[in-house]
Amino acid sequence: MSNKNLTTQDKSRYILAITGASGVIYAKTLIEYFYKNKLPLTCLVSHIGEKVWEWEIGSSISETLPSEITIYFENDWWSPVASGSVKAKAMVIMPCSMGTLAAIAHGLAKNVIIRVADVMFKEKRPLILVPRETPLNIIHLKNMLTLAEAGATILPAMPGFYHKPNTVQALVNFVVARVLDHLGLVHNLMQSWEELFKQS
Ligand SMILES: Cc1cc2nc3c(=O)[nH]c(=O)nc-3n(C[C@H](O)[C@H](O)[C@H](O)COP(=O)(O)O)c2cc1C
Known part of the structure; x- marks a missing residue:
């Protein structure tokens, strides 16, 4: 089969999974x-x-996002990302529900998101989970420990306040900036503590 249309970028994409947690x-x-x-x-x-x-943004995800963004739904088992043979640089699950987090921790590949997370582990690729729940019960904490031991990064949606945010978006940017830092991607969503400190 010809692969003449594949570029390096096509083969090494990032994956973002959106689950039913707030945020x-x-x-x-x-x-x-x-x-x-x-x-x-x-x-x-x-x-x-x-x-x-739909509840938090006010329009459906397909309507909100530009058509160039590829979206697969949880039962799209034939989506190419469900196989380890498709190169993915990293996967981020954000926001990550406690349900999805638990299923990944226990290897229950009951939907494409959990299956792809499973693939990330078996292919030794970075997996970042951004859980949003409070307070955390002992089951949540144990599941997070299991995932951290398996090599995942647990990056809770816990914005700081030292950048003196005065908008909701500034709080959101704090968390997203941390995710981008962990992906090794350059951004200007917020200044580093060093830059903020120099200005003070
Ligand atoms: C509006 C709304 C907000 C929710 N927020 C959270 C949350 O912050 N954290 C969480 O773990 N579950 C939250 N849930 C519950 C999850 O959606 C539920 O456990 C669901 O089964 C998760 O499925 P999924 O992991 O397949 O997306 C919320 C549900 C709704 C309807």
């Missing part, structure tokens, strides 16, 4: 970064993730 604005902000910087991104959305998106 889909974090995902929207990350998608905007990828879109503006012309970086390849595939989005996976859980059934409840779609509903929470």
Whole structure:
């Protein structure tokens, strides 16, 4: 089979999964970064993730995002990202529900998001989870420990306040900036502590 249409970028894309936790604005902000910087991104959305998106953003995910962004839904088992043979640089699950987090921790590949996270582990690729829940019960904490031991990065949606945010978007940017830092991607969503400190 010919692969003449494949470029290096086609083969090494980033994956963002959006699940049914509050905070889909974090995902929207990350998608905007990828879109503006012309970086390849595939989005996976859980059934409840779609509903929470509509509730919190006010329009459906398909209507909100530019048509160039590839979106697969949780039962799209034939989506190319579900196989380890498709190169993905890293996967971010943001926001990550406790349900999805638990299923990944226990290897229950019951939808494409959980299957792709499983693939990230077996292919030794970076996986970042951005959970949003409070307070955390002992089951949540144990599942996070299991995932951290397996090599995932647990990056809770916990914005800081030392950059003196005065908008919701500034709080959102704090978390998304940390995700981009962990992906090794350059951004100007917020200044580093060193830059902020120099200005003070
Ligand atoms: C509006 C709304 C907000 C929710 N927020 C959270 C949340 O912040 N964290 C969480 O773990 N679950 C939250 N849930 C519950 C999850 O959506 C639910 O556990 C669901 O089964 C998760 O499915 P998924 O992981 O396949 O997306 C929320 C549900 C709704 C409807």
